[in-house]
Amino acid sequence: MKRLAMILHGLSDRLNLAAEFLSALMFLGMLLTVLLQVVARYIFHSPPFWTEELARWLMVWGGLLGATVAFHTRTDPAIVNPPKDHPGRQKVQIVSRFVAAWLFFLPVIWFCYPFVLRQIDRPSEGLHISTAWMAMALPISAILTCLHALSGLLSLSLYDQRSVQAQSGQSELEIEI
Amino acid sequence: MAALPIVFVSAALLMTGAVLAHLIGAASIASFIAADRARFLAAVPQRIIANIDLFSIMSMPLFILAGEVMNRAGVTEALLNFAMSIAARLKGGLGHVNVLTSVFFAGISGSAVADAASISNTLVPAMHKSGYSLSYAGAITAASSVIGPIIPPSIIMIFYCALVQTSVTALFIAGILPGLLMAVVLFLANGYLAHKHDHPRGESVDLPEFSRRFVRAVPALVIPLVIMGGIIFGVTTPTEAAAVAVLCAILAGMVYRSMSVSALYEALKRTASLSGSIFILLAAVAIFSYLAGIEQIPLALARLLDSLGLDGWKYLLLLNGIFLVAGMFLEVPVALALFVPLLVPPAIASGADPIHLGIVIVVNLTLGMVTPPFGAALLVVSAVSNAPYWSIARAALPFLAVQLVLLGVLTFVPEITLALPRALGYVN
Amino acid sequence: QQVSLAEDSVTDLENSGTARWAHTFIEALDQKGWDTETFPVNTIGGEDERLDQIRSGILDVSMSDYQKAVQFDPEMLVLRLPYLFKSQEQFARFMTESDFLDTANEKLAGDDLRVLAIVPLGPFMAIFNNKKEVKTADDMKGLRMRALDESQMVLFKALGASGVVIPFAEVPNAIQTGVADGYVNPLGVPLTFGQADLFTNATDARVFPSMRVALASLSWWNGLSDEEKAQVTEAAATASKDVLDWVPKVHDRQVKDLEKAGVAVYEPKPEELQTFRDATAGMSKDVANVDQARVDEIIKSVDGYAQ
Ligand code: NA
Ligand code: NA
Numbered sequence: 001m002k003r004l005a006m007i008l009h010g011l012s013d014r015l016n017l018a019a020e021f022l023s024a025l026m027f028l029g030m031l032l033t034v035l036l037q038v039v040a041r042y043i044f045h046s047p048p049f050w051t052e053e054l055a056r057w058l059m060v061w062g063g064l065l066g067a068t069v070a071f072h073t074r075t076d077p078a079i080v081n082p083p084k085d086h087p088g089r090q091k092v093q094i095v096s097r098f099v100a101a102w103l104f105f106l107p108v109i110w111f112c113y114p115f116v117l118r119q120i121d122r123p124s125e126g127l128h129i130s131t132a133w134m135a136m137a138l139p140i141s142a143i144l145t146c147l148h149a150l151s152g153l154l155s156l157s158l159y160d161q162r163s164v165q166a167q168s169g170q171s172e173l174e175i176e177i
Numbered sequence: 178m179a180a181l182p183i184v185f186v187s188a189a190l191l192m193t194g195a196v197l198a199h200l201i202g203a204a205s206i207a208s209f210i211a212a213d214r215a216r217f218l219a220a221v222p223q224r225i226i227a228n229i230d231l232f233s234i235m236s237m238p239l240f241i242l243a244g245e246v247m248n249r250a251g252v253t254e255a256l257l258n259f260a261m262s263i264a265a266r267l268k269g270g271l272g273h274v275n276v277l278t279s280v281f282f283a284g285i286s287g288s289a290v291a292d293a294a295s296i297s298n299t300l301v302p303a304m305h306k307s308g309y310s311l312s313y314a315g316a317i318t319a320a321s322s323v324i325g326p327i328i329p330p331s332i333i334m335i336f337y338c339a340l341v342q343t344s345v346t347a348l349f350i351a352g353i354l355p356g357l358l359m360a361v362v363l364f365l366a367n368g369y370l371a372h373k374h375d376h377p378r379g380e381s382v383d384l385p386e387f388s389r390r391f392v393r394a395v396p397a398l399v400i401p402l403v404i405m406g407g408i409i410f411g412v413t414t415p416t417e418a419a420a421v422a423v424l425c426a427i428l429a430g431m432v433y434r435s436m437s438v439s440a441l442y443e444a445l446k447r448t449a450s451l452s453g454s455i456f457i458l459l460a461a462v463a464i465f466s467y468l469a470g471i472e473q474i475p476l477a478l479a480r481l482l483d484s485l486g487l488d489g490w491k492y493l494l495l496l497n498g499i500f501l502v503a504g505m506f507l508e509v510p511v512a513l514a515l516f517v518p519l520l521v522p523p524a525i526a527s528g529a530d531p532i533h534l535g536i537v538i539v540v541n542l543t544l545g546m547v548t549p550p551f552g553a554a555l556l557v558v559s560a561v562s563n564a565p566y567w568s569i570a571r572a573a574l575p576f577l578a579v580q581l582v583l584l585g586v587l588t589f590v591p592e593i594t595l596a597l598p599r600a601l602g603y604v605n
Numbered sequence: 606q607q608v609s610l611a612e613d614s615v616t617d618l619e620n621s622g623t624a625r626w627a628h629t630f631i632e633a634l635d636q637k638g639w640d641t642e643t644f645p646v647n648t649i650g651g652e653d654e655r656l657d658q659i660r661s662g663i664l665d666v667s668m669s670d671y672q673k674a675v676q677f678d679p680e681m682l683v684l685r686l687p688y689l690f691k692s693q694e695q696f697a698r699f700m701t702e703s704d705f706l707d708t709a710n711e712k713l714a715g716d717d718l719r720v721l722a723i724v725p726l727g728p729f730m731a732i733f734n735n736k737k738e739v740k741t742a743d744d745m746k747g748l749r750m751r752a753l754d755e756s757q758m759v760l761f762k763a764l765g766a767s768g769v770v771i772p773f774a775e776v777p778n779a780i781q782t783g784v785a786d787g788y789v790n791p792l793g794v795p796l797t798f799g800q801a802d803l804f805t806n807a808t809d810a811r812v813f814p815s816m817r818v819a820l821a822s823l824s825w826w827n828g829l830s831d832e833e834k835a836q837v838t839e840a841a842a843t844a845s846k847d848v849l850d851w852v853p854k855v856h857d858r859q860v861k862d863l864e865k866a867g868v869a870v871y872e873p874k875p876e877e878l879q880t881f882r883d884a885t886a887g888m889s890k891d892v893a894n895v896d897q898a899r900v901d902e903i904i905k906s907v908d909g910y911a912q
Binding site for chain 2: 020023024025026027028030031034035037038042052055056059060062063064065066067068069070071073075076077078079080081082089092093095096097099100101103104105107108111112114115116134135138139
């Protein structure tokens with residue numbers, strides 16, 4: 001159990017670094033694509049038909065990956081944020097974040113399977129590639145968030161917060177005891 | 178009956194700090210089952226993708242990126258110095274400078290909090306040193322920071338448009354005049370208070386010289402011109418304008434020698450996580466709106482309001498109250514996500530203009546940020562400038578008073594908001 | 606039995622054929638004792654989402670974009686060839702008498718779809734713009750037209766204009782800012798959606814019928830008893846007849862309403878119409894993803910219903 005929690009924690013941190021890098025890359029790609037669209041329209045007078053769609057795809061992927069980063073670094077909005085100097089309530093929050101995330105994402109993941117399947121034979125209007133490639137961003141983001149939430153929950157049961165923080169890359173995790 | 182456990186569990190998770198978006202999503206999904214509509218859940222993933230794969234929100238991540246780059250590019254300092262060279266000589270000059278800087282800032286960035294934080298860092302200490310009380314300096318900083326999201330570009334407006342499915346371009350253009358009027362009432366209030374409390378005027382010796390400051394500010398001033406010009410004259414879509422703004426901000430940062438690859442990467446990472454938390458909120462709202470659409474909740478709500486006699490101006494007044502309070506307690510995207518899908522469709526159905534409503538709601542939410550006891554802008558200014566929260570809140574009251582008067586005028590005289598978009602043909 | 610239907614238009618029964626069809630269809634089933642539910646436009650999603658909900662059996666019937674069905678059966682594109690139908694009467698006869706829909710439904714079954722009816726939105730397509738009076742195909746040169754999809758891009762190219770794909774929601778902005786100069790739509794669309802002030806000129810070029818489709822979920826259809834299927838078929842036939850009878854009556858009034866709203870509507874003379882026909886004639890030799898033999902077969906079948 002202890003081992004599993006540690007492995008999961010390491011995995012969660014590593015996947016988060018990857019998601020953060022990819023998400024940043026997607027938004028950089030989006031910026032360049034839109035700039036290309038402007039240049040093509042006003043300098044070469046030929047708006048490419050695929051730039052808008054490519055920019056949207058990059059945005060959806062970047063945003064859904066970014067959502068997992070926001071969850072991992074705890075920067076997504078909650079209405080109540082327990083005070084930093086109250087470890088008990090911080091622990092309760094970790095449980096609460098786990099419960100809400102799983103209640104939301106489990107049904108989403110469940111219904112994503114047939115949803116992605118339905119998209120496979122549907123070509124997109126601009127790029128003519130299967131829209132399943134975009135649809136897949138949702139289950140991946142949902143699974144990643146569930147994984148982060150589970151990792152937080154398991155870590156709770158085994159370590160005091162200080163050691164969790166020392167072992168993790170979650171420097172922005174605002175738990176200090 | 179089945180709704181009771183949903184409400185109970187949601188409230189418990191809410192109070193213990195769960196992510197709000199996840200809560201909205203989970204509660205909506207549970208409500209589908211409670212309402213015996215479980216078969217509609219199969220459409221949930223598709224509703225989510227459709228609600229974030231939108232033409233109208235494409236400009237949002239890019240405007241967030243533009244703001245993030247600008248914060249790291251030394252643009253704020255150039256704008257501040259330029260505002261100094263224009264207005265510092267007047268009586269109460271640094272107060273005017275504070276407002277004017279927020280106007281310049283507003284033309285590039287959409288965030289009130291970013292404005293409040295960076296001006297608290299720079300101008301508030303300067304004002305304090307030249308004889309203003311710390312609380313007055315903090316108060317005018319917080320009060321003027323609300324101009325940021327009213328003058329385009331504005332993240333709040335893009336979010337509103339995504340929720341209401343209306344034109345970002347039209348709403349952006351509609352925000353220009355109200356934003357400038359907000360600056361005017363603050364200039365007037367600051368001028369009046371400057372005479373009343375005998376605030377200092379800048380001495381000519383320590384004032385920057387206009388022409389040099391202007392030249393240095395040019396790269397920064399070009400950005401709002403590019404954004405607004407591009408959008409107003411239909412040269413670019415809001416998304417394209419945002420991309421060009423990012424490019425300009427990067428170039429300006431190179432001119433000011435404060436841009437680096439690692440700064441750009443940091444800005445991109447911030448963009449990713451900020452956009453991400455807004456996207457997941459949109460995802461959750463998608464499910465809620467789907468539920469509301471199937472159960473035809475806005476229609477029922479409209480009938481209820483009608484039967485209560487809450488039509489026309491009475492409903493607008495009620496909306497003002499709700500969004501002002503929401504702006505005090507909640508983060509702006511959260512307040513929008515919670516209340517817009519429920520409260521705006523009935524208003525539009527009863528003849529309100531979605532663009533006018535958008536401006537009224539944005540002004541309400543931003544004024545909530547400077548309204549004690551919880552105003553977010555007040556909190557930020559207090560934290561950054563080290564002035565006691567309540568003394569800033571008290572000093573901000575006169576500004577809040579004139580801003581609320583302006584809000585009333587904007588609410589009940591839609592022509593002020595709609596004149597410009599109408600003249601340019603964006604609103605009928 | 607239950608039926609849920611999603612509308613694709615505001616309930617403007619005077620100007621929108623698809624709103625009329627949905628209204629009549631649901632009313633007919635209602636009278637037969639069905640448990641009916643109608644979702645107003647946009648309450649449960651846009652075109653793609655409604656299609657997905659039909660395919661997954663969540664929704665029973667959706668009024669949809671014709672192009673959505675074309676995706677699954679390319680042959681349906683043939684009916685959109687310019688000037689394939691010479692008259693409204695020919696179109697009505699083809700829709701009620703030919704076996705075209707049955708053939709199409711055999712192909713759509715693999716994608717969990719069934720077309721209940723092809724529904725005209727109004728009279729044949731007119732050309733709107735805010736630049737000049739268009740009398741012949743030659744006048745189209747230099748116009749930048751808003752295209753609904755790629756098949757319209759092909760049309761504009763054939764007419765010597767250029768096209769740019771713009772979603773319907775962005776049309777007012779695009780026209781006002783000059784990103785596009787006009788579009789093709791039935792006469793009633795600018796009236797229904799308050800877009801008449803965007804345009805100075807309309808040409809009643811009658812390019813092709815304005816078609817929407819009533820798409821049903823196949824799993825819903827297969828779950829019906831034979832008697833229920835007969836009731837649905839009858840309700841669809843009643844609704845189609847109502848719309849087909851209504852279309853010819855509405856033309857002159859819509860022209861007047863447009864003129865009143867400041868749009869000059871031009872009725873091309875026969876020789877002027879011929880220029881449009883000539884310019885687009887080549888399109889029947891290159892229908893995307895359909896065998897030429899099959900294209901010719903459908904054209905011949907349609908011609909058989911001319912007077
Ligand atoms: Na300020
Ligand atoms: Na702004």
